[in-house]
Structures are given as C-alpha cells and as structure tokens.
Amino acid sequence: MNLQLNPEDLAFRDEVRAFLKANLSPEVIYRSRTEVHPPNEDDRRWWNGVLNKKGWAAPSWPKQYGGPGWTPIQRHLFEMECRLAGAPELRWQGLRLIGPVICEFASEALKKRYLPPILEGTEQWAQGFSEPGAGSDLASLKTTALLEGDEYVVNGQKLWTTEAGYSELGFFLVRTDTTSKHGGISMLIIDMKSPGVTVRPIEMINGDVSTYEVFLDNVRVPKGNLIGEPGSAWTQTKFLLANERTSSADIDKAQGDLRRIRDIARKTQKNGRPLLEDPVFRQQLAQLELEVEALDWAVLRVLCNAPSHHPVAASASVLKIRGSQLQHKLTRLAVDALGLRSLRLYSREDAFGASASDAWPELVPGVMVDHLYMRACTIYGGATEVQKNIIAKQAFGL
Amino acid sequence: MDFDFSDEQKMLTDSAARYVRERCDLDSRRKAAKTPDGFSRQHWAHFAQQGWQALTLPEAHGGLGLDMVDMAILMEELGRGLVAEPLVDSTILCGELLVSSRNEAVASELLPLLASGDALLALAHRENDGRCEYDTQVTARAKPVEQGWILNGSKHQVFYGNAATHLVVSAEISGEMGYNLFVLDVTSPGITMDVYPLIDGTRAADIHFSEVAVPPSAQIHSAGSAAKAMDSAVNNAIVALSAAALGSMEAVMAMTADYLKTREQYGQPLAKFQALKHRMAEMLVETEQARAMLFCALAALQGSDMQERRHAVSGLKVLMAQAGLFVAGQGIQLHGGIGVTEEYAVGHHYKALMVFEKRFGDSDFHLARRAQLLT
Ligand SMILES: Cc1cc2nc3c(=O)[nH]c(=O)nc-3n(C[C@H](O)[C@H](O)[C@H](O)COP(=O)(O)OP(=O)(O)OC[C@H]3O[C@@H](n4cnc5c(N)ncnc54)[C@H](O)[C@@H]3O)c2cc1C
Numbered sequence: 223m224n225l226q227l228n229p230e231d232l233a234f235r236d237e238v239r240a241f242l243k244a245n246l247s248p249e250v251i252y253r254s255r256t257e258v259h260p261p262n263e264d265d266r267r268w269w270n271g272v273l274n275k276k277g278w279a280a281p282s283w284p285k286q287y288g289g290p291g292w293t294p295i296q297r298h299l300f301e302m303e304c305r306l307a308g309a310p311e312l313r314w315q316g317l318r319l320i321g322p323v324i325c326e327f328a329s330e331a332l333k334k335r336y337l338p339p340i341l342e343g344t345e346q347w348a349q350g351f352s353e354p355g356a357g358s359d360l361a362s363l364k365t366t367a368l369l370e371g372d373e374y375v376v377n378g379q380k381l382w383t384t385e386a387g388y389s390e391l392g393f394f395l396v397r398t399d400t401t402s403k404h405g406g407i408s409m410l411i412i413d414m415k416s417p418g419v420t421v422r423p424i425e426m427i428n429g430d431v432s433t434y435e436v437f438l439d440n441v442r443v444p445k446g447n448l449i450g451e452p453g454s455a456w457t458q459t460k461f462l463l464a465n466e467r468t469s470s471a472d473i474d475k476a477q478g479d480l481r482r483i484r485d486i487a488r489k490t491q492k493n494g495r496p497l498l499e500d501p502v503f504r505q506q507l508a509q510l511e512l513e514v515e516a517l518d519w520a521v522l523r524v525l526c527n528a529p530s531h532h533p534v535a536a537s538a539s540v541l542k543i544r545g546s547q548l549q550h551k552l553t554r555l556a557v558d559a560l561g562l563r564s565l566r567l568y569s570r571e572d573a574f575g576a577s578a579s580d581a582w583p584e585l586v587p588g589v590m591v592d593h594l595y596m597r598a599c600t601i602y603g604g605a606t607e608v609q610k611n612i613i614a615k616q617a618f619g620l
Numbered sequence: 621m622d623f624d625f626s627d628e629q630k631m632l633t634d635s636a637a638r639y640v641r642e643r644c645d646l647d648s649r650r651k652a653a654k655t656p657d658g659f660s661r662q663h664w665a666h667f668a669q670q671g672w673q674a675l676t677l678p679e680a681h682g683g684l685g686l687d688m689v690d691m692a693i694l695m696e697e698l699g700r701g702l703v704a705e706p707l708v709d710s711t712i713l714c715g716e717l718l719v720s721s722r723n724e725a726v727a728s729e730l731l732p733l734l735a736s737g738d739a740l741l742a743l744a745h746r747e748n749d750g751r752c753e754y755d756t757q758v759t760a761r762a763k764p765v766e767q768g769w770i771l772n773g774s775k776h777q778v779f780y781g782n783a784a785t786h787l788v789v790s791a792e793i794s795g796e797m798g799y800n801l802f803v804l805d806v807t808s809p810g811i812t813m814d815v816y817p818l819i820d821g822t823r824a825a826d827i828h829f830s831e832v833a834v835p836p837s838a839q840i841h842s843a844g845s846a847a848k849a850m851d852s853a854v855n856n857a858i859v860a861l862s863a864a865a866l867g868s869m870e871a872v873m874a875m876t877a878d879y880l881k882t883r884e885q886y887g888q889p890l891a892k893f894q895a896l897k898h899r900m901a902e903m904l905v906e907t908e909q910a911r912a913m914l915f916c917a918l919a920a921l922q923g924s925d926m927q928e929r930r931h932a933v934s935g936l937k938v939l940m941a942q943a944g945l946f947v948a949g950q951g952i953q954l955h956g957g958i959g960v961t962e963e964y965a966v967g968h969h970y971k972a973l974m975v976f977e978k979r980f981g982d983s984d985f986h987l988a989r990r991a992q993l994l995t
Contacts (some may be wrong), residue, residue, distance in 0.1 A: 357956050359885040382957050427952075427960045427967035429819075491749050502984060550949075561751045562777055562978050566824070567817045581748050581776055581826055590819055590974075597952050597970070598960040605956065607895050 227295070234292075235299050242307040245272055251308030253574045255482065256588030259595040260432040262574060263346075263388060265310040270343025273312070279341050280317050282465060287325045287333070288341045294525040298468075305474035306481065313385070314469075316340040316347035320393045322465050323409070323458050327450040336391070336411065348386040348414070350394035350436055353379060358608045360395070361404050365438060367396035369445065374398070374410060376418075376441040382602070386421045386434035389414055394438075395459075398452045407455040411447040418442070426598075428591035429567055467538045468521045470603050471545035476514045479552035483507060486559040486585050497559055510552055517544055536617040539609040546599040546606065553593035564590045623915070629693055635670060636697035644701030646965045652704070653821025657783045659704045668737030673711045676856075678719060681731035688856060688921050692863035692914060699867025702968050704822050706740060706780040708860045714741035714788045716853035717801060721840035726803060730786065741803070742784035744775035744827050745850070752981040753854055758799040760791035762834060769793065771802070771810075771832040779979070781825030782815040789829070790846065798843035801850070808832050819971045851926070855933045858980050859917050862940040865976045866914060868969040869907045869944055872951035875966060876900065879955055890954070899950055906943035913939045931993050934986035941977035948973050 227235075250269070253262045273279040274288075281297040283289030292300065305311075321340050324333055339345035356363040365378025376396060386392060392412050399406030412419065418441035423431040449458060487498035487507070497503050523530070524537050557564040568587045578584035600606045614620040625633065643663070652660035667673055676691050677683025691712065698707070715734055718727050718741075733739035743753075750756025760773025771791055781787065784806055790799040804811070810832035813825040841849050877900060880891040890896055913936045920932035948970035952959035959966050977983060 352957070355884075357885060359887075362885075362887075425962035427962060427971070429962070492751055493755060494749075502988065557974075558982065558984065561982060562746075565818045565820075565975055565978055566777075567819045581774075594819070594967075594971070595960070597949065597967075598957070600953055601956050601960065606953070607893070610895070 227299075231293075231295055231299060234296055235303060238300055238303045239307070241276065241278075242303060242309060246307060246309055250310060252584070254308045254310050255478075256573050257478075257482075257592035258570060258573045258588045259426075259428060259430055259591065260385060261311055266313055267343045267346070269310040270312055270317075270341075274341045274343065279312070279343070280321060282318060282322055284325055287321075287337055295522070298521065298525055302474045302477060305478045312343075313346050315349045315385070315389070315393075316345070316391075318466055318469065319349060319462055320347055320411075323393075323449060323462050326461060327454070327458055329446065331446060332411070332449065339390075345390040346385070346388070348383045348389040348392040348434075348436075350380040350383045350386070350392045350412075352382045354381050357381075358605055361407070363395055363397065363407065365394065365396045366400060367398050367408065367410055367443070367448075369398070370442075372445050374443045374445060374448065376410070376412065376438045376443055378438050380436040380438070382424075382433050383421070383436045384433045386414065386436050387423055387431070392436070393449075395455055398448070404456060405453050408452045409449040409455045409458050410443060411449065412438075412441060412443055416441050416443065426595065428594040430570065430591065430595075432595070463538070467534070468524050468541055470538070471517055471521050471541040472549055472599070473514070473518055473521050473545065476517065476545065476548055476552055479549075479556060480507075480511055480514055482585070482589075483510075483552065483556050483559055486556060486589070489583060489585060490559055490561070503559070506555060506558075510548070510555060513544075513548055514552075517541070517548060520544070532617045536613050539604070539612045539616070542604060543606055543609050543613075549596045549599045553589075553596045556589045557593045560586060560589050564593075566590075625693070629690060632690060632693055633697055636672075636694050637700075639666065639670075640697055640701030640703070644698075644703060646702070646968065649702050649704065649821070649968065650962070653817075656823075658817060658821055658823040659706065659780075659783070663703065664705050664737055664740075667705060667707060671735075672707060673737045674735035676712065677715055677731055677735045681728060682735035683731065688859055689918050691856075691860050692918060695860050695863035696867040696870070699864030699972075700871040702868070702871075702965065702972055703864070704820060704972075706742070706783065706822075708857050708864070709743065709780050710734065710739075710741045710784075712860045713743055713853050713857040714786075716856050717743075717788055717849055718803070718840060720845070720849045720852060721801075722845070723837070723840050726837055726840060730803065733785075739785045740780070740783055741786045741788060742778050742780045744778045744781065744787045745790040746776055746778075747774065748776050750776075752979075752985055753850065754981055754985065758790050758792055760789065760799075760829065762791040762793045762800065762802070764793060768836045768838065769802075769834040771804075771829045771834050773829050775827045775829075777824045778827050779818075779824050780822065781813060781827050782823045787811075787827065788840070790850075791829075793843070796843050799846050800839060800843055801841040801846045802834050802838040803840050804832065804834065804838055818975065820968070820975045822975075848926075851930070854980050855921065855929055858933050858937050859914070859921060861976055861979065862910075862914055862917070862936050865940050865944045865973055866907070866911055868972055869903075869910070869947045872948050872966055872969050873900065873903055873907065876903075876951045876954050883956075896954055899954060903947045903950055906946050910936075910940045910943035927993065930989065934981075934989045934993075937981065937986040938983050938990065941973070941983045944973035945970070945977060 277290050280289050285291040353363050367374040367376045394410050396410050397406050398408040418439040420437040422435040424433050490497045492500050563586050573587035674683045675686050679685040721727050746756040762769035762771050787804050789802050792799050810830045812828045815823050815825045883890045917932040917936040920929045951966045958964050
C-alpha cells in the first residue's frame with residue numbers, strides 16, 4: 223500500500239496548474255465560478271479547443287483515439303485542478319458519455335466522422351434517454367426506430383434532454399424491436415437539424431433553460447448511425463456508466479464549493495466581523511469540509527480499484543448518494559453565508575457581466591441559482607431512492 | 621384551552637380558501653411575477669374588498685380590529701396559493717409601526733388608507749452591512765433643520781419598495797443615540813431606487829435618500845420607542861409569514877401525495893413504494909411540529925412579556941424554516957425532474973420558503989437568540 227501521490231503525479235499536477243494559469247483569463251474564470259446553469263456555451267467550446275491543442279480534451283478516451291493516456295489518478299487530479307482554477311466545465315455528453323462509447327463500440331466510419339469534432343469542441347451532443355413515461359424506469363421507453371430500407375424512421379418523445387436546444391447532435395435510446403422490454407433497445411446518433419426533430423425549452427426552477435423536450439416525428443436517420451448491433455444499448459450504457467463510476471460524486475465541484483463558501487464568509491460581515499470568524503459558522507463549514515474530505519478519499523479508493531467488501535456497483539451508488547447530498551448541503555451553506563443577498567435573481571447577462579458594487583459584491587450572482595439547480599442532482603443520473611435500491615440489492619442481496 | 625375555530629374564523633378560512641382555489645393558480649402567479657410590480661394588483665384589490673388589509677388594524681382607523689390568530693388563519697390559506705402580495709409587509713409590519721406610534725395625526729391619516737389597500741407601505745430599515753433588521757447599523761442621518769429634518773442615507777433590499785406608496789424609514793437624528801422612524805411619501809424629492817427581482821418573483825429595491833426634506837409630522841417613533849416598536853412589529857410579521865409558510869407546506873404535501881398516486885414507474889403508481897410513503901409521513905411529522913410552534917408563538921403574542929415573545933417567535937422561525945425547506949425539498953424530490961421546473965408549483969413553494977427562511981433573521985440568527993435566552 224502506498225497512500226501518497228507519486229512524484230510523477232505531483233509533477234503532473236504542477237504542469238496542469240501552470241497550463242491553467244497561462245490559459246485562463248479572469249473573465250472566463252469569473253463566469254465559470256458563478257456556477258450559473260447552463261454555463262457559458264462559447265467559453266466551453268473555446269476551452270475544449272484549447273485543451274485539444276494540448277492533447278488534454280478527452281482524459282477518459284483511449285490513447286489511440288486522442289486520449290492523453292493518463293492514469294485514473296491523473297484524470298482525477300486534472301479535473302480537480304481545472305475546477306479549482308475556474309476553467310469552464312466541458313460538455314460531458316460528448317466527451318464523457320458518447321465519446322468513449324463510440325471508441326469502444328461504433329463502426330470505423332462513425333469513429334472517423336464523429337470523434338474529431340468532439341475533441342475539437344466544434345460539435346456538441348445531447349443525451350436523449352429519458353421520456354415522459356420513462357424516468358427511473360428507463361427500460362419502459364417507447365420511442366421507436368423502425369428500419370425502412372437504408373434508414374431508421376424514428377418516432378417518439380424525449381424529456382429532459384439537457385442542452386438539446388444548442389447541440390448539433392444527439393445520442394438517443396430507441397426501440398428497434400418492439401417485442402421485448404429490455405432487449406430491442408439501441409443507441410442511435412441523430413443530427414439535431416434533421417427534419418422532424420423539434421425541441422421545446424423547459425424553464426427550470428433557477429430561472430434558466432438548460433434542458434429540453436425533444437419531439438421526434440418521422441425522423442429519417444441513416445442505418446449506419448446505429449452504434450454497434452441493434453439491441454445492444456444496455457451493454458453500451460453499462461459500459462458508459464462503468465467508465466464514469468466516480469464522476470457522479472461531483473468531488474471537484476464540492477471542492478470548488480468549499481472554496482466559494484470560504485470566499486463568501488471572508489467577505490461577508492456578521493456582527494461587524496467576517497463571517498468566517500463566527501464560531502457557529504466555522505463548525506458548519508468544518509462539518510462539510512470533513513464530509514468532502516471523506517468523499518475525496520472514497521473516490522480515490524474506487525479510482526484505484528481498492529479491495530472492497532462490497533461490489534463496485536454498490537460503491538458507485540454510494541458515491542452518487544453522498545456526493546449529491548453534499549451538493550445540497552454545500553450550495554445551501556453558500557446561500558446561508560450570503561444571507562438575504564442570495565435572494566436576488568440575476569439575469570444571465572447580469573450574472574456573467576460582473577456588475578459588482580459595494581452593495582452587491584461579485585460573489586453574489588450564481589450562488590442561489592446553483593443551489594436551486596442542484597436540487598436536481600439527487601434526481602438526475604439515477605435518483606437517490608433508486609440508488610438505494612441498487613445498494614440494497616448489490617451489497618446485501620435484498 | 622381550546623383550539624377550535626369560531627364561526628367567523630371558519631368563514632375567513634372558507635373565503636380565503638375559495639379565493640385561492642379559484643383565482644390563485646400557478647399561471648396567474650407566474651404572470652404577476654412578470655409584471656413590474658412582481659405581484660397582482662387584481663389580487664390586492666380583491667383582498668381590499670374582503671377587508672384583508674384591514675384585518676388587524678384598529679376599528680377606530682378603518683380596520684376590523686381582529687388579532688394575530690385571525691391573521692394566521694388567513695395567511696395559511698393564502699400561503700397555499702403562493703400569495704406574494706405584500707399583505708404582511710404593508711399591514712402587519714408597517715401597520716403595527718403606525719399603530720404603536722404616538723403620532724395620532726399621521727396614524728389617523730394613513731391607517732385608513734392602509735386598511736383600504738390604497739396605501740402600500742414598505743419598511744426601509746436594513747442597510748448594507750446588516751444581515752437582518754435586528755443587527756443592522758443605522759447610518760442614515762436626519763439632520764435637524766428649522767422645519768423637521770433633512771435625510772441622507774441608503775437602505776438595502778427593501779422588499780416591495782418598488783410598489784410602495786410610502787416608506788417607513790429608520791434614521792438617526794444627528795447628536796442622538798438610537799434610530800427614529802419616519803414615514804415618507806415615495807414621491808418625495810430626493811428618493812431614488814434600484815429595483816430588481818427576487819427568486820420568488822417579487823421585487824426589492826435599494827433605496828437612496830439624498831437631501832430629502834422630512835416634515836415634523838413624518839416622525840412616527842423617536843429614538844425612545846423605535847427599537848421596541850420594531851421588535852414588536854417584526855415579531856408579528858414573522859408569525860404571519862410563518863403561517864403562510866405552513867400553507868405552502870400543506871400545499872406541497874397535497875400535491876405530492878396526488879402526484880404519487882398518478883405517476884407510474886415500473887408498472888405501478890409511485891405511491892406503492894414504501895420508501896416514498898415513509899417520506900410523506902416524515903413530511904407530515906415535520907409540518908405538525910412547526911404548526912404546533914405557531915400556536916405557541918400566537919399564545920406568546922397574546923401575553924405582554926417581551927422576552928417570552930422573542931423566545932417563542934424565534935423558536936417558531938427556526939422550526940418553520942427547517943420544516944418548510946425539508947418538506948418542499950422532499951416535495952421536489954418525490955416529483956422527480958418535473959419538480960425542478962418553473963412550470964410546476966412545488967419548486968415555487970421551495971423558493972417562497974427560502975425567502976421566508978432568510979427574512980427577519982435567518983435560522984442561525986434565531987437559534988442563536990434562543991441559545992442566548994436559555995436558562
Ligand atoms: C436537470 C435535469 C437534467 C437531466 N438531463 C438529462 C439528460 O440530459 N438526458 C436524459 O436522458 N435525461 C436527463 N434527465 C432525466 C433524469 O435522468 C430523470 O429525471 C431521472 O431518471 C428521474 O426520472 P423522473 O424525473 O421521471 O422521476 P420518476 O422516475 O418519476 O421518480 C419520481 C420519484 O420517485 C422515486 N422512485 C422512482 N422509482 C422508485 C422506486 N422503485 N422506489 C422508490 N422510489 C422510486 C424517484 O426516486 C423520485 O423521487 C435530467 C433530469 C433533470 C432534472
């Protein structure tokens with residue numbers, strides 16, 4: 223057992239830090255740190271390109287397709303440093319979800335066509351899994367894709383397709399065989415500009431639009447856009463989740479949140495002194511800092527395939543549950559630290575525009591909208607209750 | 621002891637419940653939030669017809685002379701419908717400051733307008749550095765001149781300041797200790813505002829006073845009585861807002877239980893999952909504790925012991941906010957994705973409860989106050 227980072231890892235971290243310092247402007251950092259949802263799309267595309275030039279855009283991809291060949295620990299360090307430095311959060315749908323699936327399962331033609339623009343950041347993706355009737359119970363999805371000659375004809379309705387309104391492409395779960403429940407589900411790439419694709423924005427609790435309803439009405443898709451064999455979507459989805467086992471812990475965001483809370487508490491007064499000196503507040507912050515530290519080590523254990531008494535599928539759910547609960551608490555403490563000021567609702571323009579004054583310092587925008595948006599993190603990506611069912615089954619056979 | 625509603629109280633509940641059911645749907649709330657006022661003038665006018673602005677004001681000045689129990693009954697019903705009209709700010713908070721004033725002239729002039737809904741008052745007390753009404757330093761200054769004072773200063777995040785006809789402003793008179801309270805027409809020369817929306821769709825304003833002429837008749841509390849009057853008025857406001865919070869919680873529980881019965885996943889209604897049934901049960905446990913504290917605080921308001929009132933009101937504020945955010949948070953959770961949309965009411969209740977938690981001293985403030993009062 224070696225519980226320390228290797229010298230190479232430390233050197234790697236220094237290299238990442240230097241790169242981030244050299245490439246991020248204060249404006250970009252400010253916009254990222256507001257945590258406004260969805261983040262600034264131009265920043266994300268630009269940053270994707272910058273990272274790609276360095277060969278760092280797709281940490282989770284195999285080297286032969288453009289990945290940097292890092293160890294899991296290096297990936298982890300990289301993501302943490304990016305977050306703490308205030309780098310734009312890259313779009314996860316292309317880089318983290320469908321990219322690795324294409325690398326693993328798709329035809330050479332699809333790899334050639336779709337992988338490079340993901341690395342460059344020029345084509346962004348949306349994930350079309352959920353439907354009105356298929357949320358937690360994803361397997362009950364109804365959207366069909368039936369073969370007519372060389373094309374699939376797609377009909378159905380997707381819900382919660384995040385960022386569909388400004389994505390070039392989508393990967394959709396569709397039923398290519400309508401006779402079985404779990405079988406017959408396939409993953410299909412659809413150009414969002416295809417005739418028959420309509421998107422409706424959904425206004426969210428935080429006042430912004432980040433997710434969409436997608437209507438698919440006789441959309442014709444080339445047969446070759448199906449990933450792998452028909453009916454193999456579950457295998458692909460399992461692979462995709464295994465690949466992202468620790469990301470739902472949101473540990474880098476949690477560390478960023480701690481930094482933000484400290485910042486607020488340093489600059490906010492309570493009884494004529496900085497809030498950070500208030501003993502009650504310090505206890506609250508210490509409690510959360512402790513929980514984040516424990517989560518960080520739990521993530522490291524999973525990343526390093528640490529031996530465990532319980533199946534790794536249970537560990538992933540443990541990380542998701544604890545990480546998302548922590549998001550509720552961290553974003554709430556940030557709101558509480560700000561106090562009444564947190565209640566102000568900023569427009570996106572104002573939030574990104576850093577229209578700061580003495581009465582409204584620049585650390586105010588985004589704090590409440592982040593908290594409100596993060597109420598969703600115990601719902602998306604497998605709701606807490608469903609994760610608990612998974613743990614009960616995987617760990618205890620219940 | 622007797623917790624039963626009188627016939628009048630039953631009528632009040634019924635008429636408020638009917639109004640909320642028929643007129644206060646989410647669409648109308650969302651529309652009102654998009655108007656410059658951030659609330660509905662139509663609702664406000666209806667409230668006036670019903671005498672709701674007049675409810676607690678003295679009969680001698682056009683009020684109905686009812687008490688905080690009646691107000692709480694009304695507010696709970698209105699809270700169910702996400703009512704965002706400034707009933708509490710105008711008639712409870714500022715109303716109480718006028719009622720307790722010894723300035724008979726201004727009280728008899730303004731109270732009838734307040735009772736009829738024609739005047740709308742907002743409290744401009746907290747300043748930049750204060751976390752709440754209790755701990756704010758008042759740096760606004762009223763400089764004595766031959767006829768009254770000249771006022772300079774800024775007030776931060778005045779709720780409903782944008783829509784007010786009059787402002788109750790705190791300021792120190794140069795050379796004195798402690799703040800005074802003045803009531804000013806918003807159109808007085810030298811008053812400017814920066815208005816912005818809050819998360820519940822209402823508006824607040826930063827209000828600046830520059831060389832504003834304040835006539836002698838505007839003084840409603842001198843340094844001797846202002847802080848005590850403020851304490852009382854804020855107590856009442858907290859109790860009234862707590863009742864509205866309780867209404868929110870009841871609404872959330874009702875809509876969540878309905879949703880669980882209709883939404884199906886895995887081939888059965890969500891209501892079949894025991895985990896979710898238990899969550900609903902926990903929500904009720906929290907709500908009932910908070911409701912019990914409401915009565916504790918109402919009892920304390922009927923007494924005259926200021927310490928006891930503070931103790932009970934702080935307790936109510938803490939418990940109601942905790943329970944409220946738990947209930948609305950779980951309401952969102954049990955709805956799944958639809959719970960975090962603007963198109964569905966449960967998220968609006970969460971935001972309303974968040975506003976409640978932050979106003980007039982947050983949970984940390986009130987728990988600290990309870991801790992101080994521990995014997
Ligand atoms: C902000 C946001 C972004 C999203 N982005 C995407 C996206 O990009 N692409 C995509 O495909 N989807 C996306 N989703 C959808 C997300 O994955 C679903 O919301 C999620 O799967 C839950 O489904 P549901 O909303 O239909 O809730 P439901 O499944 O209806 O669940 C409602 C409640 O019931 C509980 N429940 C359900 N089943 C059980 C059970 N068996 N036992 C106990 N409790 C149960 C749930 O935990 C939840 O509390 C997003 C959702 C949100 C909110």
